[in-house]
Amino acid sequence: MRDVAVVGFTQSESVRRERDRNEVEILIPVIHELKTRAGITSEDLDFVCSGSSDYLAGAAFAFVSGLDAVGAWPPLCESHVEMDGAWALYEAWVKIQMGYADLALVYGFGKPSMGDLPLTMALQLDPYTTMPLWPDAVSIAALQARLCLEGGVLSERDMAEAAARDRRNALDNPNAQVAGDFRAEQILSEPYLVSPLRKHDCAPISDGASAVLLAAGDRAKEMCERPAWIRGIEHICEPQELGVRDLTRSRSTEIAAEKAGVGAGKVDVAELSAPFSHQEILVERALGLGSDTEVNPSGGALAGNPIMAVGLSRIGEAADRITKGSANRAVAHATSGPCLQQNLVCVLEG
């Protein structure tokens, strides 16, 4: 295996509605800042990979316009996944492992404010037996939350405490969308949005983008004083049909965590991308994190949720803490699909 590290990370603010900028215009300053900080130009990039969803823009091949942010010249070796940018990072990591690249740019972007995101997410369900009923993403997550609550797996207070923790942590994150000195009691006194979920159990809807630079071996050491080395990365998918899964645990996160080697040492920091508070608890447990791990110092997805970039941003936030020296070992998590269907786990070390 080649040593591969995150050597740069930039992100936009998470905002509810970018009124005047399209996706490319959100992306351009993010990628420009990343290249400027690293002192590179597009000619230095061996590979470029992006993650986005054409369903958000409502047009086939909408992702191609994102390439305008990298530049039309010189010609690029480029790829795209219709997934969160964390999976684009996985593809770039494989490309580097195979020896086809030493330096890769990965980015993710999404502008869900163009549509009704919870309803758009219904399109990922079975197109014949489920999607025509238009179960929105909040209702689908609520089915899972009730199973967890009534099964004694977690409590509404556990959920409120996870949400409050993330929003308090986000006070230190200038890119967060929802931050504040929240307390569990205050959240529990609020009405249900879609019972048993309250508004605060749900991640916000965010427009935004993020980008990461990956480099191999000596190239990484030249570019960064303290690269965040990827020591394990794995993603596992469960079946699409909700009824055949155990929704009260995240089995795919458990398997990915084991294969990525999460348990091989102390985890200083974990950045989780679960878009609902009960899911964050399931992921935290599936990763086997203990009380000595700081969870979501950035606030995680519950504080800012730029869909298709939010998972990549978790890898970036975790790597940033290693690069800046506040952590030696970090775990980042990304998710995709209904009720934590697919999960990616990445272990980073200084």
Place this chain on the structure above:
Amino acid sequence: MSQESSLTAPHKMAYTYKRSLGPVLSRFATALRDRKILGARRADGTVMVPPKEYDPDTAAAIEELVEVGPAGVVKSWAWVGEPRAAQPLARPFAYALVQLDGADTPMVQVVDAGSEEAMKTGMRVTARWSDEATGMITDLSFVPVDGEA
């Protein structure tokens, strides 16, 4: 450009393709038209509803379909107090995981219970068919079984 003068345009998103349903879902859809619900018998003997073409655990092709329901049990539910225009009912309703009699897995469906107070995990519900069944999943919804809600 100032925010006030931003141009906006409507954009309608639609799936503009037609495709055949394949050997398993064709039978499922045809049964819906006859007001029947079919599940898939898996190799281990359990019945999965809705059916899939392949067993999610073993990837074995599904061949046997069996009739299930029309009544079943609510395993979980979410109350939609303010339905969106696209959703099946204009009045508040529940999305629920309904496990039909004879099935081993629950399916996502609509329960028209009238009020959130009428919903309870473990309650029995039964199929309600649209006046004209067309072979779409939207032909089907569920209502509480009288006296058991």
